[in-house]
Amino acid sequence: MAERDNRRGRQDRDETPEFADRLVAINRVSKTVKGGKRFGFAALVVVGDQRGRVGFGKGKAKEVPEAIRKATESAKRNMMRVPLRDGRTLHHDIEGRHGAGKVVMRTAPAGTGIIAGGPMRAVFEMLGVQDVVAKSIGSQNPYNMIRATLDGLGKEASPRQVAARRGKKVADILKKPEAEAPAEAAEA
Numbered sequence: 001m002a003e004r005d006n007r008r009g010r011q012d013r014d015e016t017p018e019f020a021d022r023l024v025a026i027n028r029v030s031k032t033v034k035g036g037k038r039f040g041f042a043a044l045v046v047v048g049d050q051r052g053r054v055g056f057g058k059g060k061a062k063e064v065p066e067a068i069r070k071a072t073e074s075a076k077r078n079m080m081r082v083p084l085r086d087g088r089t090l091h092h093d094i095e096g097r098h099g100a101g102k103v104v105m106r107t108a109p110a111g112t113g114i115i116a117g118g119p120m121r122a123v124f125e126m127l128g129v130q131d132v133v134a135k136s137i138g139s140q141n142p143y144n145m146i147r148a149t150l151d152g153l154g155k156e157a158s159p160r161q162v163a164a165r166r167g168k169k170v171a172d173i174l175k176k177p178e179a180e181a182p183a184e185a186a187e188a
Contacts, residue, residue, distance in 0.1 A: 021047045021072050022122040024056075025142045026064060043067040044142055046119075047075035048126025051087070054153070055079035056123070056146050080150065083158035088130040091159065096152020101144035102137045105152055119145040127153070 025044040030037045041064045048054040055078040059070025085091045085107070093106045103120060108131040114124045116134035119142040124132055136145050163170045 019047045019049055019076060020126055021045050021075065022126055023068060024119050024122050024146065026067070029060065041067040043071040044119075044146070045071035045075050046122045046126045046146065047072060047079070048123075048128065050126060050128035052084050052128060053079050053081050054123055054127040054150070056150065058143070080154060082127055082153045082156060083161065084127075084129065085158075087128065089132055090129070091156060094152040094156055096148040096150070096155070098147035098151055099139060099141075099144045101139035101141065101148040103134060103145065103148045103152055104137065105132060105134045105149070107131075108133050118142065120149050122146075123149045123153075 023043065023045055027042040027044075028039055029042050030039050032038075040060055040062050042058060042060045043064070044056065044058050045068060046054065046056045055075045057071045057074025057076070057078060059067045059072075059074055061067040061070055083091060088110065090105060090107045093104070096103045096105070105116075108115070110131055112131040112133065114121055114129065114132055114134075116124055116132065117136060120134050120136060123146060124134070134149075136148075139145065139148075157165075159170050159173045163173045166173070
């Protein structure tokens with residue numbers, strides 16, 4: 001009986017939450033050999049659960065479907081969690097860099113949608129972000145754009161994380177400073 005329960009627990013752990021994946025780029029690559037050229041394919045895939053987890057991976061193979069499968073498995077191994085405000089946008093504006101690629105990501109009010117180009121859009125859609133304004137500056141290489149985007153998202157901190165780091169309460173972190181200004185003006 002215990003053995004059967006143990007197997008069941010293992011099966012439950014193996015079943016990962018359902019991930020969505022997006023093929024960002026596919027490249028035909030060649031290797032020159034003695035008899036001519038051998039062609040292969042390189043795939044870049046972004047995977048996410050659309051609830052705050054995202055990852056990217058790349059894979060190379062002789063056939064396109066095999067390259068995509070390898071890239072998807074690589075992406076699932078390299079997932080990261082990103083805190084989202086109200087499950088729809090970023091907590092604060094952030095910049096990310098990788099190589100010559102630089103990206104700027106800004107929070108946006110509800111209804112804005114995803115204003116971002118190509119590879120960045122794929123990352124935000126797989127992450128579950130609904131409202132964001134983003135701009136890529138510099139490199140247009142999809143690999144560098146995705147890495148720069150994930151670099152920036154890795155720097156994002158939620159109010160809860162900031163409060164814990166500073167040893168304060170979340171309410172103290174989110175308190176508006178304008179409430180104190182009118183009181184000082186009334187005294188003068």
